[in-house]
Amino acid sequence: MAERVIINDVGPRDGLQNQAVILDLEQRRALINALVDAGLTHIEIGSFVSPKAVPAMAGTGELAAHLPKQSKSGEPFQFSALIPNQKGYELAMAAGVRDVSMVVAASNTMNQRNINLSTDQAMTVSKAVFEQGREQGANTLAYIATAWECPYEGLVDESVVIRLAGELFEAGASEIILADTIGAACPGQVSSLLKKLAAEYDLSKFSCHFHDTRGMGVADVFAALEMGIRKFDASIGGLGGCPFAPGATGNVATEDVVLMLHQMGFDTGIDMRGLLAAVDLASSYVGRELGGNSINWIRRNIDKL
Template identity: 60%
Template sequence: MTIAEKIIINDVGPRDGLQNQAKTLEPQQRLALIQALLNAGVKHIEVGSFVSPIAVPAMRGTADIVAQLPTGDFHFSALIPNFKGYELAKVAGMNTVSLVIAASNSMNKKNINMSNAEVLSFATEVLGRSRSDSMNTLACIATAWECPFEGLVAEQTVIDLCTTLFAAGAPEVVLADTIGAASPAQVKSLMSKLVAQFGAKRLSCHFHDTRGMGLANVYAAVECGIRKFDAAIGGLGGCPFAPGASGNVATEDVVLMLNQMGYDTGINLANLIQAADLVAAQTGSLTNAGSTKWIKRQIEKGVFKLNASS
């Protein structure tokens, strides 16, 4: 390719990542992590969640963080589990919210204590309000390949859910392998069908590295035409309903692979590793990324350099 095609990385570390760490960070620490990501050129970041601070202490103070975010060509989103969360996000000044609809009934019940029908009704209502509020909404289909309680999810279930969400006005649907269970063959199978039906531009993917297949799944989705991915700095994350699961696919692994494949992620790996080191120090957790050691050696050798702006 002569002009590099763009791929968007949405770092969900400050939300999906930190929410599943043993150690709870202070809002100012979470803001520092967001700033480190911005400094690396990450422009899409899930900054937090508007959820009860009693239910999820790790996301306490998200509104304070939002109030301190810089303005500019940035795409910040926050998770909302219910209408109250939606209103709080709106009041805080968010332009984008994300909501999670699991493809399986059991996961919806465990995750937000709603049935499939209730979740869909909630999502449809939020999508309607979003339009009148000029709020952007990312509709995330969780357990799109496999549910920890119900097992494999039928592709038709996910296709039907996408149809419903797009019909309700969703600008974008995120297909999430919440517990990191999919193989690249399963990713190719589902994503090729969804891309054929809905087009690649309205779809993005979210993978976890539980079985070591995270990057292979990203590659399989890229081959299907997907050009937007969730990832978490340092491979942070997990799933409360998949004990011991590894985290999200690591942003640095994804960026290294996509940059090397000739795509333009706009992200500087040397700066990104600073963000990974920061969150490792903040949480006391080692990074889960497979590429860290190699990237650090390139930084030492001067092959990968910090952005001048940093």
């Protein structure tokens, strides 16, 4: 039997929060449903942040109350939500969202600019939430942002990521997602960090999150696969990036990653025709044509996929 690789589609959160167009709850729900119809079981549905700061994510609690109950494969869903802090954690729990993710950047300046905390302070906040989550049976996912490069500080020291991962696991994080937040890592850097992490931890507890900013997103996924990673974030149609900066691409596209995984003999449980339908739906909502680097080829060959 083919080995399973899990794709966590972050389009409804990481993708939509960066769009010029704000989707209403019904549209956000329809997009999630389209992803579920395509066979996805892992979806980041939104975030519990201030609706003033991020209007695109307002109403995630209400959204969470109306999610599909049954996946196509019968496997359990992981509908996760991003939370910025303790308050976000409480909002998520109140909304019945048991899979929550928190972000700490591996660079001090990034944490300062993003959440006005030092890395140590951000870790203290996150660890407290993870400890509480562990006590309360929540599933807590820890993003290490700018895990390879920071836009302010440049290359990130691998030892910092290794140390943060250890502390986050110790605090109760069930999984660590290494995020190349600005799409800066080349596959050689991906291999290098994962090799060092593998010497310390069980890589089955790691996931990777790449952007295609430099056209290396799929190559980064391949490098991580080679090191043993079996769970990846991706975004339907490459949704994301900043619509005001031409070429500021979003997450690596779900269809690009799934195409490669299937061709390499992995099983994802995902149906390509369903993914195309989700790309088209997302495109119609955001008002521009989405799609990864393989989208035209997929469209032409959909009958064979």
